[in-house]
Amino acid sequence: MKPSLFSMTVILFLLHVRKTSCVDYRYSNCSQTFQCGSIANIGYPYWGQKRPDYCGRPEFELNCTGDAPVMTMESLQFRILDIYNTSYTLNVTRADYWDTYCPSEFSNTTIDSSFFEYTSNTQNMFLYYNCTRSLIGLAGISNQFTCDIDNDTMTGYYTLKNLTSDTNSTVREVCGINVNIPVYQENAQAIQNNLTNDNLVQVLDGGFGLLWDANNSICEACRESNGQCGYNSSTNQFVCFCEDQPFPASCQTTESDSPGSAGFRQRGHILGRVVNALCFVDFVLMYF
Numbered sequence: 001m002k003p004s005l006f007s008m009t010v011i012l013f014l015l016h017v018r019k020t021s022c023v024d025y026r027y028s029n030c031s032q033t034f035q036c037g038s039i040a041n042i043g044y045p046y047w048g049q050k051r052p053d054y055c056g057r058p059e060f061e062l063n064c065t066g067d068a069p070v071m072t073m074e075s076l077q078f079r080i081l082d083i084y085n086t087s088y089t090l091n092v093t094r095a096d097y098w099d100t101y102c103p104s105e106f107s108n109t110t111i112d113s114s115f116f117e118y119t120s121n122t123q124n125m126f127l128y129y130n131c132t133r134s135l136i137g138l139a140g141i142s143n144q145f146t147c148d149i150d151n152d153t154m155t156g157y158y159t160l161k162n163l164t165s166d167t168n169s170t171v172r173e174v175c176g177i178n179v180n181i182p183v184y185q186e187n188a189q190a191i192q193n194n195l196t197n198d199n200l201v202q203v204l205d206g207g208f209g210l211l212w213d214a215n216n217s218i219c220e221a222c223r224e225s226n227g228q229c230g231y232n233s234s235t236n237q238f239v240c241f242c243e244d245q246p247f248p249a250s251c252q253t254t255e256s257d258s259p260g261s262a263g264f265r266q267r268g269h270i271l272g273r274v275v276n277a278l279c280f281v282d283f284v285l286m287y288f
């Protein structure tokens with residue numbers, strides 16, 4: 001018997017049903033990692049561009065318009081140099097300090113401590129601007145730089161060491177502006193005895209480490225149950241998108257979900273059962 005137009009139509013319909021009804025669209029959308037700037041394979045909790053907001057947490061939105069991903073935190077922009085998704089670690093720099101020590105505005109570095117902390121190999125570097133006299137010779141200060149801001153040439157200094165409280169208060173008196181910028185310890189140590197302005201830029205561009213926590217352990221459990229991590233914006237809670245439907249933490253097996261319903265999930269309404277039955281028919285058709 002040759003296949004009739006009718007049976008072809010039925011098969012196409014069922015394939016359509018399988019695509020649209022059997023797999024939750026949030027599950028399939030969030031299965032896609034994305035490329036942002038020069039970084040590929042970015043997944044939960046990050047989102048942006050083609051990856052919808054429910055695939056990540058609001059705080060982890062990435063702006064992909066430049067050559068590197070940019071994340072905004074506490075109204076500061078951070079340029080992401082690398083994402084290490086197995087250790088939940090970011091390598092970042094402040095976007096306003098990228099390739100320069102003269103930003104257009106001055107602000108300390110603050111991070112959102114609900115989700116981030118500095119890695120243990122990160123330390124502060126201190127930069128001072130608009131200084132009214134020379135600080136060279138004071139503990140650890142051996143180099144000066146200038147910044148042209150608003151037609152004004154400012155003299156600045158920096159140190160990688162903590163200052164004694166005496167020296168510190170002198171520096172604060174002399175320089176109207178002081179700012180802390182985190183850097184990797186190993187980079188700071190490498191230039192400790194060779195403080196040049198080129199090296200200062202290199203250490204700033206080398207970045208610093210941030211550890212993130214966006215329900216990491218719940219997300220691991222979700223992935224182990226073959227789910228995709230996501231976010232429910234109406235409850236502001238983690239959600240695990242599973243092939244058939246979302247669950248709060250991890251995908252439930254059909255058996256434990258509805259014991260005694262012959263392997264089909266109890267959906268509470270007849271449509272769900274019909275869809276499940278169609279999925280099953282579709283599954284059978286795929287193999288015969």
Ligand SMILES: *[C@@H]1O[C@H](CO)[C@@H](O)[C@H](O)[C@H]1NC(C)=O
Pocket residue numbers: 025026029050051052
């Ligand atoms: C998410 O999935 C739906 C349904 O498959 C699709 O229409 C939509 O374009 C997807 N969204 C994104 C951002 O990929």
Ligand SMILES: *[C@@H]1O[C@H](CO)[C@@H](O)[C@H](O)[C@H]1NC(C)=O
Pocket residue numbers: 033040041042043044085086
């Ligand atoms: C983690 O990164 C690896 C390598 O870039 C990538 O293959 C994988 O999909 C990523 N996993 C997640 C969950 O982002």
Ligand SMILES: *[C@@H]1O[C@H](CO)[C@@H](O)[C@H](O)[C@H]1NC(C)=O
Pocket residue numbers: 063064065
């Ligand atoms: C991304 O960054 C660019 C350049 O800074 C900016 O113009 C744009 O509005 C940003 N997009 C979003 C979605 O924040």
Ligand SMILES: *[C@@H]1O[C@H](CO)[C@@H](O)[C@H](O)[C@H]1NC(C)=O
Pocket residue numbers: 081082091184205206207
């Ligand atoms: C941070 O990223 C920069 C630029 O990709 C790289 O040179 C540096 O080695 C990275 N540092 C760490 C500690 O991963």
Ligand SMILES: *[C@@H]1O[C@H](CO)[C@@H](O)[C@H](O)[C@H]1NC(C)=O
Pocket residue numbers: 106107108177178179180
């Ligand atoms: C940065 O923090 C220090 C110490 O908390 C403060 O004295 C300084 O004014 C801050 N700098 C700016 C630019 O806000």
Ligand SMILES: *[C@@H]1O[C@H](CO)[C@@H](O)[C@H](O)[C@H]1NC(C)=O
Pocket residue numbers: 130149176177
């Ligand atoms: C730098 O100091 C001068 C005078 O001490 C002051 O007029 C100027 O506003 C300061 N610049 C900034 C950016 O704070």
Ligand SMILES: *[C@@H]1O[C@H](CO)[C@@H](O)[C@H](O)[C@H]1NC(C)=O
Pocket residue numbers: 150151
């Ligand atoms: C800088 O100098 C130029 C020319 O002298 C002047 O037109 C401009 O208004 C100045 N800008 C500021 C911010 O003072």
Ligand SMILES: *[C@@H]1O[C@H](CO)[C@@H](O)[C@H](O)[C@H]1NC(C)=O
Pocket residue numbers: 161162
């Ligand atoms: C500098 O001070 C900070 C905080 O007060 C401290 O955590 C750090 O260990 C000190 N670093 C050095 C080199 O003494």
Ligand SMILES: *[C@@H]1O[C@H](CO)[C@@H](O)[C@H](O)[C@H]1NC(C)=O
Pocket residue numbers: 126159161162163164168
């Ligand atoms: C100077 O003192 C301030 C306020 O106590 C402190 O936050 C900062 O870390 C000190 N800076 C240095 C370089 O020791």
Ligand SMILES: *[C@@H]1O[C@H](CO)[C@@H](O)[C@H](O)[C@H]1NC(C)=O
Pocket residue numbers: 194196198199
């Ligand atoms: C200091 O750093 C510069 C690079 O900025 C390098 O060319 C020079 O050899 C270094 N000097 C010493 C003594 O290490």
Ligand SMILES: *[C@@H]1O[C@H](CO)[C@@H](O)[C@H](O)[C@H]1NC(C)=O
Pocket residue numbers: 232233234235239246247
């Ligand atoms: C989000 O939470 C609300 C309230 O509990 C619930 O009705 C909704 O189904 C959840 N959405 C997802 C995608 O889990």
Ligand SMILES: *[C@@H]1O[C@H](CO)[C@@H](O)[C@H](O)[C@H]1NC(C)=O
Pocket residue numbers: 114213214215218236237238
């Ligand atoms: C996830 O993390 C947030 C904040 O870190 C916390 O309030 C919440 O209880 C955690 N668990 C879930 C299921 O969202």
